Amino acid sequence: MEELNTPLLEFLLRNYCGADTIDNGSTAIVEYPDCRLWGHDSHFRDTLQLLGMETDASVGTCLEFPPEIAGLLERGASVHETGLAAPGPEGTITYWDVTLKRFLEQEGPEYLVVTFFDATAREEERDRLIGETRDMRSLLNSGRSEPDEESREFTALQESVDEISLYYASFDYKTKAIIFLNRFSFQAFSEEWPEIRTEADVIGKNFFNYYRAEDLETLLQDIDEAVANGESYLHKLEFTKDGVTYHTKTIFQPVMNGQGEVEKIIALGIDISDEEMANRSMEKLLKDQEDLFINTSHELKTPLTVIMSGAQLLDLYVEKECLNEVREEIRDVNKRTVGNCYRLNRLINNILDISKIESGLSELQTADYNIVDMIDRIVDSVTEYTKSEGIRIVFDPEVEELILPVDIVKFDRMLLNLISNAIKFSVPGEEIFIRLERKNAQTVCISVRDEGIGIDPDNLESIFNKFVQVNRNLNRTAEGTGLGLPIAKSLAELHGGTIRAESTLGRGSTFTIELPIGTGGTRSGQPPMSNRDMDRDQLIKYEFSDIYL
Structure with a gap:
């Protein structure tokens, strides 16, 4: 095994294989195109067995993926495929969602992060429903001579469909008139249209009067094309209702009569919001780590x-x-x-x-401090830096004393981060204003306002996200990883407070911290000010280290 010596590979192994992914998934790092295995999580060997691959998953071995997965790898670009079937041991079939993320070392090898999600349970539920649908079709087309017996069997089958936790409806192919819908479909329709009170209000009506579609004409053309080819059609939809975003997947399955003609269409709807959110969370994790x-x-x-x-x-x-x-x-x-x-x-x-x-491992060590005095000391400590940039800093407290329970180290860091940002985006001759005022009996506001370049209003929310640099084109005085403001926001929330930003392009920005007023720190007394000031001087050197003085 050759020595591991590429920074990219070290990064991938540390961030993607250091912990398990999810209970029904697995992640591995392979070098492309020989699929040499460089690392994996603890679920990977079990996943390989389910995929029917005979290997011990030792690092350095070249994996031979099933043809379906090998085909995905050959496509090159990052892709996401669903419903991938793989024959496992003893003739079992498993279904997988596969995500591929490509990483290319500069003038070096190419690596792939391959993530598997076990979708077997979802596909088995789908197959079970399709089987019940076929039973229903056989029953409806059987032409029994005993209507009472047929009626009893149909009722039993209808009750079974009603208990399926999926949206099920059928409609006439030519007229699109609704023939049948189960309890979940009726509930969805009645919630959307209050005038629907009973099934009689929708039976016989056009199915697409009630089905959501961004482009109904295109959807109907796609269904017709699928029917002409003797295939089912899959329609995915994203919509927002009452402020909540939903994701659905509907399968339109043609049903043939005894003469081989399409008699009706079965619409089988599945709520895939959880699956979609999981996929998007994984994509965000991949992007966050790539940005990092x-x-x-x-x-x-x-x-x-x-x-x-x-x-x-x-x-x-x-x-x-x-x-x-x-x-x-x-x-x-x-x-x-x-x-x-x-x-x-x-x-x-x-x-x-x-x-x-x-990860929830950061804890507060609070004590009661005169926060006015603390901010005044911070301002005195940074004056040397602001003067060297030709910038004036002013502290304007509304009160002379205000006792606040804070973790003083984390409070210093939070405020210093906002001051350092104000310095970065200010020019000589401008001022930075720090104001403290009581919002009410329970809340204090501490604001840091600069007269700098400002922030586009569209970016005000995103600046608190990790790795965000909204001014990527600025000179090196604005460099950074994009972690300062997310840390400041998290430290404010640890104190039970909030942080917000207001800005006007070309006129400056204001960052405001709101903290609760109260007493009851986890330890009493205050550290000697001489020691605290020494600690703060060191902290300032760290926080201001990317400001070129």
């Missing part, structure tokens, strides 16, 4: 380049034996080197902290 890799790569490259350049310059001075003559330049090089070391540490800490917060 891209942003982290960029953020690592810049400081490492500065540090490397400084080291090479020092080597040159040593070789020329001119250290004394360039003492000030060496001091400047060392300052930049130390600053970029802080920047690397900040990047690593941000990644670790956002992971801890999202």
